[in-house]
Amino acid sequence: xxxxxxxxxxxxxxxxxxxxxxxxxxxxxxxxxxxxxxxxxxxxxxxxxxxxxxxxxxxxxxxxxxxxxxxxxxxxxxxxxxxxxxxxxxxxxxxxxxxxxxxxxxxxxxxxxxxxxxxxxxxxxxxxxxxxxxxxxxxxxxxxxxxxxxxxxxxxxxxxxxxxxxxxxxxxxxxxxxxxxxxxxxxxxxxxxxxxxxxxxxxxxxxxxxxxxxxxxxxxxxxxxxxxxxxxxxxxxxxxxxxxxxxxxxx
Amino acid sequence: xxxxxxxxxxxxxxxxxxxxxxxxxxxxxxxxxxxxxxxxxxxxxxxxxxxxxxxxxxxxxxxxxxxxxxxxxxxxxxxxxxxxxxxxxxxxxxxxxxxxxxxxxxxxxxxxxxxxxxxxxxxxxxxxxxxxxxxxxxxxxxxxxxxxxxxxxxxxxxxxxxxxxxxxxxxxxxxxxxxxxxxxxxxxxxxxxxxxxxxxxxxxxxxxxxxxxxxxxxxxxxxxxxxxxxxxxxxxxxxxxxxxx
Ligand SMILES: Nc1ncnc2c1ncn2[C@@H]1O[C@H](COP(=O)(O)OP(=O)(O)OP(=O)(O)O)[C@@H](O)[C@H]1O
Ligand SMILES: [Mg+2]
Numbered sequence: 001x002x003x004x005x006x007x008x009x010x011x012x013x014x015x016x017x018x019x020x021x022x023x024x025x026x027x028x029x030x031x032x033x034x035x036x037x038x039x040x041x042x043x044x045x046x047x048x049x050x051x052x053x054x055x056x057x058x059x060x061x062x063x064x065x066x067x068x069x070x071x072x073x074x075x076x077x078x079x080x081x082x083x084x085x086x087x088x089x090x091x092x093x094x095x096x097x098x099x100x101x102x103x104x105x106x107x108x109x110x111x112x113x114x115x116x117x118x119x120x121x122x123x124x125x126x127x128x129x130x131x132x133x134x135x136x137x138x139x140x141x142x143x144x145x146x147x148x149x150x151x152x153x154x155x156x157x158x159x160x161x162x163x164x165x166x167x168x169x170x171x172x173x174x175x176x177x178x179x180x181x182x183x184x185x186x187x188x189x190x191x192x193x194x195x196x197x198x199x200x201x202x203x204x205x206x207x208x209x210x211x212x213x214x215x216x217x218x219x220x221x222x223x224x225x226x227x228x229x230x231x232x233x234x235x236x237x238x239x240x241x242x243x244x245x246x247x248x249x250x251x
Numbered sequence: 252x253x254x255x256x257x258x259x260x261x262x263x264x265x266x267x268x269x270x271x272x273x274x275x276x277x278x279x280x281x282x283x284x285x286x287x288x289x290x291x292x293x294x295x296x297x298x299x300x301x302x303x304x305x306x307x308x309x310x311x312x313x314x315x316x317x318x319x320x321x322x323x324x325x326x327x328x329x330x331x332x333x334x335x336x337x338x339x340x341x342x343x344x345x346x347x348x349x350x351x352x353x354x355x356x357x358x359x360x361x362x363x364x365x366x367x368x369x370x371x372x373x374x375x376x377x378x379x380x381x382x383x384x385x386x387x388x389x390x391x392x393x394x395x396x397x398x399x400x401x402x403x404x405x406x407x408x409x410x411x412x413x414x415x416x417x418x419x420x421x422x423x424x425x426x427x428x429x430x431x432x433x434x435x436x437x438x439x440x441x442x443x444x445x446x447x448x449x450x451x452x453x454x455x456x457x458x459x460x461x462x463x464x465x466x467x468x469x470x471x472x473x474x475x476x477x478x479x480x481x482x483x484x485x486x487x488x489x490x491x492x493x494x495x496x
Contacts, residue, residue: 048373050369050372050373073375074375077373077374077375078375080373082370082373084366084369084370085366086365086366088365088366088367088369088370089367090367090370091361091365091367101374102374104274104277105273105274105277105374105376106374106375106376
């Protein structure tokens, strides 16, 4: 479980996060949605420890991040997996090497068991035929699957995904979304996903945090999002013609 | 002000190169890969340039000797001095600022813009150590390359002299051996080691702290080349003043 308490963050006087509180639960896909520039990536990077917050508290299963010493942070890092927006695969390494990399760097296990663990998650994301390929030889959807495999090979407690299906066609996007959701449930991970894709919201929105102008404008789940009369979220959800149509039919 | 900021950030990066090291087993592989890319990969162009520039130095010297009072052995002497003192250590390092430097900036810069560096950091890996340390170690082999450059430069001078009939083989070899000071080779060696550190770290700094996309990677490589050359030229002046004057 991750608990955010009144998180604030600004860059050179520009206040990006103005006090966000939220709880993300294990075994669930927790979505952060909002318009481009609303601060989704910044919030995610704060949770990852890539940015330090100005004020507020972040608890990772009762452990406040701000009180941790270097050693405790190191332990926490090993419990975190991350899927980047552009996959961020190491382009000089094969798929197998990419997936083995975190374990080679961070554990003392022998080559054989690392290889076995890597093959297991590669199998989980259905990439058995591609283990010896380089990232440049893969399609965007396959790259995303490698990124997911690399993020979960250490069996993290926390998984962060920054727009995991941006740049993918709708069908592949749903495959990726569902893959993340299944793995989240199987391994009981606390997963936090940045998205601005309404398809994802409807598919995998177990918990939804809607950011607007650096504040939490709404919170709920994929069922509630169609019933709420919150104006801000309705403006966001029903901004496209397709979604307006969906609403008409729904009513 | 901006320059001071960069110098400060650069020094902070240098500190990061040496703390929180990567596992030795992984690091060894990275070092071998960088030796391959940076050192072995440069040998061809260094050999080619050294041989021909050495030849040109010899021809120029020979053509400018008109007085019969000046011994023919001067051609060999002048070639040796210019190759060992400046051409091999300084000129070659400027060339390598283009080749090795732009390779380092663009490979690290690409990793920055495609979030690969963020990926390393999220895993709790010291990305500066992981990326820069192996390049720094690999570049410590640069004196070897410069030695080859010295040898081929003088060989090029010798070949051009004989081929153009400017002096006899014996005169040239006389010149090469004339008044030889081993300290000059030591001076060139010191310079090369200093330049190697510059060649590895300034382009790395430019790549590591760059912002933007693919276009900016190209710009960063250009900026890295300019700064690496400037720093090499200034350091060359200072080291020469210190060691030879
Ligand atoms: N490192 C930074 N320095 C300064 N400002 C930043 C930095 N990172 C983000 N910002 C600013 O913070 C705001 C929120 O950016 P963020 O990247 O979090 O948006 P986002 O919600 O992820 O958008 P998108 O959906 O386009 O990815 C933007 O105005 C951006 O300019
Ligand atoms: Mg973003």
